[in-house]
Amino acid sequence: MTDALTPLWRASQVFRFVTLLYAVSYQIGSMSSYSNPRLSWFFVALMAVWTGISAALLSEKRIPLWKVVFADQLVVIGLMASTRLVADPQWYSTHQTLPTTLWATNAVISAAILFGPRGGIASAIMLAAVSALVRDQVNFDLWTDATAPVLVSVGLALGLASNTAKRAHSELERAIRLAAITEERERLARQVHDGVLQVLALVRRRGNEIGGAAGELADLAGEQEVALRMLISEQRNPSRIDTGDAKVDLGSLLRQQGSTTVSISAPTDPVLVHKPVADELAAVLSTALSNVTLHAGSGARAYVLLEDVAGDIIVSIRDDGIGIAAGRLAEAEAEGRMGVSESILGRVEMLGGTAVLDSDVGTGTEWEIRVPKEQK
Known part of the structure; x- marks a missing residue:
């Protein structure tokens, strides 16, 4: 059975490539406003390279995912800060940072999938704060900018989706395990019924017919028959099965x-x-x-x-x-x-x-x- 978060990771990587296309188109439209357009293309190239690397690492899971997610945060922060190297204060104070808010959302999504809503919201607040600092927008009008609300909303929504997927996957595994246990115990119960219980019943019946010392043996066989039948009845009840x-x-x-x-x-x-x-x-x-x-x-x-x-x-x-x-x-x-x-x-x-x-x-x-x- 695949990991519960695998579908979310796959969807997030598709979103990562889509947002890269948007970031490149934004770069083309804004290049004339940059003070250093050549350097801006270098950072866009880094963005594209990291998009491919992070997508591969998060899909193949050859290294711990938390390391990839942590690196994702650092890359986004670095690209946000690089905006000051390619644009004048008059421009970046009224526009998005270089990697664009939409592409930066990928770091929030990764944190939310891996760590849940708390991790997603923490990443969103951190990146929103970095964006505000880079653009010199730390003031009482901060929440009039869409960056913080968008990032926090994405972090919360994907974090809740991640937790829901984990719980659903856990319940599915429990149901599969319970079905397997029930099936195995039903098989054993049939074997016991066809063998041991029939022998005990025969011993009890013949012992009572013979009487004497055999009667005592019949009583013992009867007790074991009752106990065994009760045990089988208990094991067949799915609500009684200990699932760990x-x-x-x-x-x-x-x-x-x-x-x-x-x-x-x-x-x-x-x-x-x-x-x-x-x-x-x-x-x-x-x-x-x-x-x-x-x-x-x-x-x-x-x-x-x-x-x-x-x-x-x-x-x-x-x-x-x-x-x-x-x-x-x-x-x-x-x-x-x-x-x-x-x-x-x-x-x-x-x-x-x-x-x-x-x-x-x-x-x-x-x-x-x-x-x-x-x-x-």
Whole structure:
């Protein structure tokens, strides 16, 4: 794919040659008014040579463009100053400088394309000031001359066009990248569906038919089938794809931990948070669900709710297990078992949030994790 600014550079070089023709015609019409017409033709020749050189350098981009644009400013300033060498004060104070305002606009255009509106306006103000100094027109009537308004307008317009082209090109690249990612993930999803999911479904069905130890294998296969189907569903959703932005969808990340014994509810719209925050909250959930598996008792189910409320992210993790006796967490920490204190409380505190545990024997366990959506 070509660079976003390539069409603007090409158009600017065409404009550069057109303005050269105008400058030569202006030279022919004004030559009789010059005090040194031969020297004036020398400067016009320099103008023509630089027009060709700059056009080639800006098109081929063999050297950094900023160097060419900087040189463009110097050449225009030098040619403007040369007006005093070929004309009398009475003439140049009431006429355009030697390279003509139209040809000098090329330097403003180049700066605007490369640096945006700020660069274009800065170049325009500089060249307008040089023109006023060369022509001894630095006074309160400066803006009655068309030079400054024309140059500033061109710098602003081309700078805005340059920024728009860059944004449009960036969006097009993102769309192409997203389409390629989606297509690849669709292909992988079909392969997984045709292979792994069918095998898991067969194992689950036959295991339940056989019973006994095979029934346990069937339950495990069923859990993996549900988790894999959920993962494929998430990957197929284009709004969930991480395209390199600073934020990811927390809901998509948490749903990947769902299973036949874990129900996860999240908003339909993406809950976008910075990736490090999302990773830490996913790790908190993983630890909490592991504790449910290890300590909540056989057959316990877990329910996870994700909410985006008033600038805070709330993750509620509840199970219907046997619960935790009062003081048991403190005893576990004293015994060196740091799962809750480090993996849950430590992570939440690092994110500037709070983790509240509500549990008792026979009532199950519930965690409410609350962290700021925007980290400082």
